[in-house]
Amino acid sequence: MRLGDIRGLAFDIEPVSPGWERHTPSDRGPWAHLSIWAAEQNFCRNWFPTGRNVNEGVFVPLAPIADWLFKCARYIAYEESARAFPTDVDLLGALESWKTAAPAASFNEDSWDDRRFEWSDRHFLLAGSDGSWLPNLGFTKSDDKLWISAGPGRFASSGAPSFLFPAGTYSISWRDARQVMGEFVDYVGESLRESKLGNEFPWSHTAGAFGRALEINLLDQLSLELDMSSAEVKSLFGVKSEQGLLRMLGLPKGSGAECSVALQSIRDLDIEPGVIELIVQCDQATRAAKRGRFGERRSRSLEAALGSRPEKQGYEAAGLIRRDLGISDEPLPNPIDLLSEYFDIEVYDRSDLRSTINYGVAGGHADGFGRVVLFSSPQTEKPWSRRMELFRCVGHLLLDAGPESWAIGAGSSNRAVGPRRRRSGAFAAEFLLPQAVIHKRCGGVLDVAAKPDVFPSLMADYGVGAQTAAWQCWNAGLLSSREVVYELIGAYGAEASSVTST
Numbered sequence: 001m002r003l004g005d006i007r008g009l010a011f012d013i014e015p016v017s018p019g020w021e022r023h024t025p026s027d028r029g030p031w032a033h034l035s036i037w038a039a040e041q042n043f044c045r046n047w048f049p050t051g052r053n054v055n056e057g058v059f060v061p062l063a064p065i066a067d068w069l070f071k072c073a074r075y076i077a078y079e080e081s082a083r084a085f086p087t088d089v090d091l092l093g094a095l096e097s098w099k100t101a102a103p104a105a106s107f108n109e110d111s112w113d114d115r116r117f118e119w120s121d122r123h124f125l126l127a128g129s130d131g132s133w134l135p136n137l138g139f140t141k142s143d144d145k146l147w148i149s150a151g152p153g154r155f156a157s158s159g160a161p162s163f164l165f166p167a168g169t170y171s172i173s174w175r176d177a178r179q180v181m182g183e184f185v186d187y188v189g190e191s192l193r194e195s196k197l198g199n200e201f202p203w204s205h206t207a208g209a210f211g212r213a214l215e216i217n218l219l220d221q222l223s224l225e226l227d228m229s230s231a232e233v234k235s236l237f238g239v240k241s242e243q244g245l246l247r248m249l250g251l252p253k254g255s256g257a258e259c260s261v262a263l264q265s266i267r268d269l270d271i272e273p274g275v276i277e278l279i280v281q282c283d284q285a286t287r288a289a290k291r292g293r294f295g296e297r298r299s300r301s302l303e304a305a306l307g308s309r310p311e312k313q314g315y316e317a318a319g320l321i322r323r324d325l326g327i328s329d330e331p332l333p334n335p336i337d338l339l340s341e342y343f344d345i346e347v348y349d350r351s352d353l354r355s356t357i358n359y360g361v362a363g364g365h366a367d368g369f370g371r372v373v374l375f376s377s378p379q380t381e382k383p384w385s386r387r388m389e390l391f392r393c394v395g396h397l398l399l400d401a402g403p404e405s406w407a408i409g410a411g412s413s414n415r416a417v418g419p420r421r422r423r424s425g426a427f428a429a430e431f432l433l434p435q436a437v438i439h440k441r442c443g444g445v446l447d448v449a450a451k452p453d454v455f456p457s458l459m460a461d462y463g464v465g466a467q468t469a470a471w472q473c474w475n476a477g478l479l480s481s482r483e484v485v486y487e488l489i490g491a492y493g494a495e496a497s498s499v500t501s502t
Contacts, residue, residue, distance in 0.1 A: 001013050001014070003180055003183045003184055003187065004037070004176070004179075004180035004183070005176070005180075006037040006038075006040050006042075007039070007040055008038070008039070008172045008173055008176040008177060008180070009037065009038050009146070009172055009176065009177040009180045009181070010035075010036075010037040010038075010180065011034065011035070011036060011037075011180065011184050012034065012035035012036075012037070012056075012057060013032045013033075013034060013062070013187070014032055014033040014034075014057070015030060015031070015032050016031050016032055016033055016059060017031065018031055018059075025063065025197050025200035025201070026061050026063045026064045026067075026130050027061055028195060028197060029061055029062065029063035029188070029191065029192050029195055029197055029201075030061070030062045030063065030188060030191035030192070030195070031059065031060065031061050031062065032059075032060065032062055033057045033058070033059055034057050034058055034059075034060050034062070034065075035056055035057040035058075036135065036137070038148050038170050038172055038177075039148075039170040039171070039172055041150075041165050041166070041170060042056065042057075042165065043135040043137060043148075043150055043163065043165050044056070044057045044058050044134075044135055044163070045057075045163065045164045045165060046058065046133075046135075046161035046162060046163045046164060047161060047162055047164065048159065048161050048162075049159070049162070050159065054164065055161070058132070058133055058134065058161070060129075060132040060133075060134060061130060061132065062188045062191070063188060063192060063197070063201060064128050064129060064130035064132070065125070065128050065129075065134075065184075065188070066184060066185045066188035066189065066201075067128060067201055067203075068125070068127055068128020069128070069181055069184065069185055069210060070185055070203045070209055070210060070213050071213075072121075072122045072123070072127075072128075073181075073210055073213035073214050074213060074214060074216055074224060075122035075123060075224070076122075076123065076139045076140060076141060076146075077141045077174075077178075077214050078141075078216065078221055078224050078225060079119075079122065079123075079140070079224055079225065080140060080141065080142050080225075080267065080418065081267070081415075081417055081418060082094075082098075082115075082119045082227075083225070083226055083227035084104060084107070084112075084115045084116075084119075084227065085097075085098045085101060085104065085115075085116070085119075086415040086416070086417045087119070087140075087417070088417040088418050089140055089142050089147035089149065089169055089171075089418055089419060090149055090169050091123055091124070091138030091139075091140060091147075091149035092136070092138060092149045092150075092151040092167075093149070095116070095120055095124075095138075098116050098119075099116070120138075123138045123139055123140055124136070124137065124138045124139075125137040125138070125139070126153075133153070133155060133160050133161055134153075135150065135153060135163045135165070136150065136151050136152060136153045136154065136163075137149065137150050138150075141174050142418050142419050142420070143174075143400070143401065143402075143419070143420065144173065144174050144175070144402060145171040145172065145173065145174055145419070146171070146172050146173070146174045146177040146178075147169055147170070147171050147419075148169065148170045148171075148172070149168075149169050150165055150166075150167055150168060150169075150170065151167045152167060171308075171419075178210070178211070178214070181210050182208060182209075182210035182211050184210075185203070185209050185210040186207065186208065186209065186210075188204070189201070189203065189204035189205075189206075189209060190204075192204040193205070216256075217242060218242055218245065218246065218251075218255060218256060218257065218263075219233060219234070219242040219245065221256060221257055222257065222263065225257070225266075225267055226266070226271075233245075236271065236276060237276060237280075238276075248280065249262060249263070249280070249283060250283075250284065250287070258401070258405070258407070259406065259407055260283060260407055260409065261279065261282055261283035261286060261287075261363035261364065261365070261407045261408065261409035262276075262279040262280050262282070262283040262363070262409060263409070264363075264400075264401075264407065264408065264409030264410060265279045265282070265361050265362070265363060265409035265410055265411045266279060266411070267411075268410055268411030268412065268413055268415070268416040268420075268421075269358050269361070269411035269413050269415070269416075270355075270357045270358055270413055270414070270415055272353075272355055272357070272358060274350075274352075274353050275353075275358065278350065278353065278361060278373060279361055279363070279409070279411075282361055282363035282371050282373060282409070283363060283407070283409070285371060286363050286364045286365050286368045286369055286370065286371050287365045287368045287407075288368065289368055289369065290367055290368065291344055291367075291368060291369050292344075292367070293342075293343070293344040293369075294343060294344035294345065294364060294366070294368065294369045294370050294397075295366040295367055297321075297342070297343050297344070297398060298364075298366060298397070298398050298403075298408075299403055300320070300321070300324070301317040301320070301321060301398035301399055302317075302398075302399065302402070302403050303320075304316045304317040304319070304320035304321075305317045305399050305423075310419040310420070310422045310423035310426070311422055311423065311426040311475075312426075313399060313423050313426075314395055314399065314422070314423040314424065314425065314426030314427035314428075314429075314430065315426050315427070315430045315435075317395075317398060317399055317427055318395075318426075318427045318428075318430035318431040318434075319430060319434065321398075321431070322431065322434060325338075325342065328434070328436070329434060329436055329437050329440065331461055331462050331463065332431070332432065332462075332463070335347075335387065335390060335391075339372075339390075339394065343370065343394065343397075343398075344369045344370060345364070345369065345370035345371065345372060345394060345397060346369065346370070346371045346372070347371075347372045347374070347390065348371065348372070348373045348374070349373075349374050349376075350373055350374065350375055350376065351376045352376070353375045353376060354375070354376045354377070355375045355376070355377050356377060356378060356414075357377075357413055357414045357415070358375050358377065358411065358412075358413045358414075359374070359375055359377050359379040359380060359389050359412040359413055359414075360372060360373060360374045360375060360379075360380070360389050360390070360392070360393050360411070360412040361373045361393070361409075361410075361411050361412075362393035362394070362396040362397045362408075362409065362410045362411070362412075363397075363407075363408065363409045363410075364397050364407075364408050364409075365406060365407055365408070366405065366406050366407075366408070367406070370394075370397040370408075372390060372393040372394065372397070374386065374389060374390065374393075379412075382465070383463065384459070384463055384464050384465040384468070385465055387432060387463055387464070388428050388429070388432065388464065388465065388468055389412055390428075391427070391428035391431050391432060392412055392424045392425055392427070392428040393410070393412060393424070394427070394428070394431075395423065395424030395425070395426075395427030395428050395431075396408070396410035396412075396420065396424045397410075398427070399420075399423055399424065399427060400420050400423075400424075410424070412424075428468075429464075429468050429471065429472050429475075430472070432462055432463065432464050432468065433458065433462040433464045433468060433469060433472050435472060435475065435476040437458070437462070438458065438472060438473055438476045438478055439476060439478070441454055441457075441458060442454065442478050444478075445478075446478060446479070446480055447478070447479060447480050447484065448478070449473040449476075449478045449479060450473070450479060450484055450487075450488055455469065455470075455473075455488060455492065456492060458473075459492065465493070466488060466489045466491075466492035466493040467489050467493065469488070469492075470485045470486075470488040470489050471485060473485070473488075
């Protein structure tokens with residue numbers, strides 16, 4: 001039996017009845033030969049060191065897996081990034097980085113490790129294995145995608161299988177994945193009830209248990225995302241109840257964070273004095289006037305952003321807009337005038353908000369206009385760095401969320417990670433310095449871009465820093481190695497471009 005579609009998410013379930021005596025509730029529940037698919041990849045395909053044949057699945061009890069999915073549903077759906085340590089959709093990579101990172105402020109080594117273990121238990125399937133040999137998969141939702149991080153298994157017991165799939169991250173439709181995970185939990189729940197084990201797994205008595213687990217009020221969602229108690233969230237926003245928070249944000253009852261510029265922005269920012277006031281003001285201001293040009297530009301950009309990976313989406317949208325503007329290969333005109341006249345995006349400086357960790361906030365409403373607010377920070381003091389932050393925020397406004405979304409909000413900071421961050425960075429880099437320009441300047445010849453008569457002129461003519469220029473050359477396929485990239489950044493990183501401040 002197959003639940004779902006292997007092009008998205010699917011579970012292949014072939015029920016089996018173990019011959020040994022079973023004692024624990026999980027063991028007494030349903031067993032199956034199981035295959036888990038995503039993006040046409042079978043993550044359960046394996047072979048044993050002692051065998052010769054490749055196996056298309058694993059023999060496992062299903063109750064622990066369904067129980068884990070039910071209990072961790074909210075974290076998969078709403079904890080896009082851990083608050084203690086910024087985690088990307090590459091969950092395995094994030095876990096390894098966290099292991100080697102020194103404890104953040106307010107943590108000692110024990111509490112730092114505890115927080116990491118708690119996070120990994122909420123996102124990695126192995127936490128629901130109950131000792132079974134399962135593939136090493138991590139799950140998290142970002143916007144409208146479920147991201148699955150897949151890597152080599154690490155089993156303490158000998159004789160474990162080797163799973164045969166390419167390590168990496170895979171993205172699939174969250175709507176479809178949610179449906180399939182719900183069907184799997186319901187299937188296991190029905191089997192548990194038939195086996196008289198419903199009392200051991202109370203959720204098995206609830207139809208649509210996985211979907212019910214995702215139901216969450218706004219205050220609880222913010223508590224989860226910000227790793228705060230409800231009382232702390234209310235204090236942060238200066239309200240006494242969820243109703244008060246909704247009134248402050250101008251939201252109807254039942255709204256989620258996706259309905260608010262402020263609540264989308266806060267997920268990307270470190271909380272500092274003035275931040276809450278700023279994002280609420282940005283939320284309120286951008287809905288005040290009905291305009292239309294901003295929504296039109298967003299729709300046009302989203303039409304272009306059809307690539308499967310965030311970086312490609314950013315590149316394609318930047319190229320389309322440059323063509324629409326009639327400046328395909330030219331340096332940008334005055335950015336402030338361009339953003340105001342063409343995109344209906346306002347730019348504000350908040351020199352009174354000095355920060356080393358937060359750089360900017362972007363917010364807008366599809367039927368209103370967009371706003372970028374830049375902090376006073378090391379990222380915004382240099383003209384070329386400021387331009388990058390400015391257009392990164394523009395990329396968020398144009399490409400974050402779907403065409404049906406009313407509110408769009410994002411932050412730029414040292415904790416901002418994930419697909420949105422990569423897409424907005426690609427958009428900004430390509431909008432400022434198109435790869436086509438680099439090809440023309442180099443004649444398409446490898447490493448010509450690194451020459452002292454070429455690379456500095458790219459920086460100066462297009463108003464970008466060494467880091468943006470070097471990585472654009474690399475992504476254009478015109479540098480022979482990453483070592484050359486780092487050498488260029490080291491050699492030219494301290495040089496000022498000729499671009500005047502915007």
